[in-house]
Amino acid sequence: MTDLRSILNEAARQGLISPEAGGRLLPFLIERGVAVAEARPAAAAEGKAWSDTETPRFVRGFHDVLITIGVIVAIIGLWGLASLYAVPAAIIVLSEILVRRQRLALPAVSLTIALFCWTSLLMSHFFPPWTPSSSFGPAVTHFVTGFPILLGAYYVGYRVPLSLALSIMSGLAVVLTLLLRFVQWRSGNPAFFVDHPAMLAAVGLVCALGLFAMALYFDLGDRLRRTTRSDIAFWLHLGAAPALLYSTVSLLSFGEGGNIFFVGNMSSRAPVVVATVAALMLIGLVIDRRAFVTSGLLSLGVAIFGVFRQGSATVDTYIYTTLIVVGAIVLIIGTGWMPLRRLVLRALPAAISGRLPPG
Template sequence: MTELRSILDEAARQGLISPEAGGRLLPFLAERGVTVIEARPAMAAQEEQAWSDTETPRFVRGFHDVLITIGVVVALGGLWGLAALYAVLPAIIVLSEILVRRQRLALPAVSLTIALFCWTFLLMSFFFKPITSAFNGAEATQFVAGFPIILGAYYVRYRVPLALALCIMSALAFVLTLLLRLMQWASGDPQFFANHPVLLAVVCLVCALGLFATALYFDLGDRMRRTTRSDIAFWLHLGAAPALLFSVRLLISFDGNLLDVAQTVSIKTPIIVISVGVLMLIGLVIDRRAFVTSGLLSLGFAIYGIFRQGSATVDTYIFTTLIVVGAIVLVIGTGWMPLRRIVLRALPDAISQRLPPAVLGATP
């Protein structure tokens, strides 16, 4: 039943059938004893290689989608400049009905989801002041509250994986701000987190770990990366790695000021480099290049800070940083599968068998 559902979901994702038709076909086929027969071992090995050796973003399907996306971006950009904020939402909905719900175009669905996120940000900014302080006041919670509602409704209607991922991330952000607000209210100190920066960092780290655990939940539920669960996990991993790195930077800073955290990076670069290395190892284990890629920018700033502390000139440590980061990317990228095989062999079978396989015959 699970494999049959996955096949129908994949057919709906590729636009072969509608999601409603897939939902009606599932009980119809199950009642008539239709089952999915396991493929031969050789074929299974080929499928495992196809799914574990690459991590192709499934929202990039062809230049047709790219052309439509360019039109969406240009049209919405022009409408945003000429019309009021409330006129943009109907345009997003109309385009979503045509391009997402009817034609099932993946890349335009991503662009429209991002446009909806930006529209929600501007809408919430209109009613509430932007967040400029370290969670002092109720406006941070009110500002974030609209995101999971709007993005969740969009996902229910159009089933865009990015919409659900953004809904989950914004819901966790809402929980974070609500928790911080309750702790501040219970303490009776308006400057509670300014006086207790370590506690603030710990709470942020717990929420970041929660986001990573949610991404793993979707990821491990689709070991062979065949359904939309993998797409949702892809976007969640992109947000989880920067959230974890930000929490680590906040934890090792002592001033408690969120806006000045970046200024302390150069002092704490060895810890940040180690943290990024750990995240890269985790990304290698779970076979998520997206998780590794999202941490490379922070790694570049960390290595930049290390060389800046030395006696190197400006040009020297800038270009040296580029060389070091580029070398790390090339080593990890070209040796991804051999490195995964080494790491997976060191893990217990109970863990490695739940992860995407590293096929022995795969090429980097």
């Protein structure tokens, strides 16, 4: 019965049937003795479920792509011609048709991103966060607060995984601004974080770890990644990895300049960036999330670029050498992901590896 219910839930999630129809079909099929036959051993079924677990459920055909293009073009046109308050009405109408009724995944993602952009414009209109000041004032907190409220309401109405992930990330951003304001208030120095950039990186690292813990919460709750919890975790990991990278490198570099993408100081930061990216890659292998690898590639490329830049080679030489090195790393990790992960899982205690996706 459990397998039959799971199949009907999966069919509803993919838009083949409505959730209401799935609920009515279950007792109907059970009364008639319908059962799910075991076509192969459970271990083989588990392996099949895991073999491509990080495929985001965005697109089910070019129909989704075509609809998404139409959504993007229409909203941009409306944004340019109509008032600020006409855009959310269009988002709601399109969400009712494309998300609630037709359950199209990629248009749901585009509508969520449109709502995020509209919320950013709305909040910046009432609470401009960027003021010529070195302190963190209440305007920054007020600006960020609107995101978890509106995106959370959108998730309640339409159950789009990205909207919940963005709501969680923006909620942690609110916590970050409150922590920064509290530390600044306790110090009595409005320019505290300008004088102590390492403390700013430390507070950012705490919130980045909180975001990573939230992503793991959703991930570990769906070990075989058969439900939308896996989609939510995917988006959270996509945000947590660069947050961890930026805050860790800034902290280990003692806040030098506060920008890890600035090539001028990358020669001194390169070992820290490479070590941090390597650690993120190892974490990605353990939890079977390629997002950790992907998010660090840009920083890794900039770090390698900074190292080669200090030599006497020409511009073309160190640019192309950087591309070759990064490309080789991507190919090695991409083609060897499965055997590398098996090696890592064997080195872990059974109590930990048993809670992770199978390898």
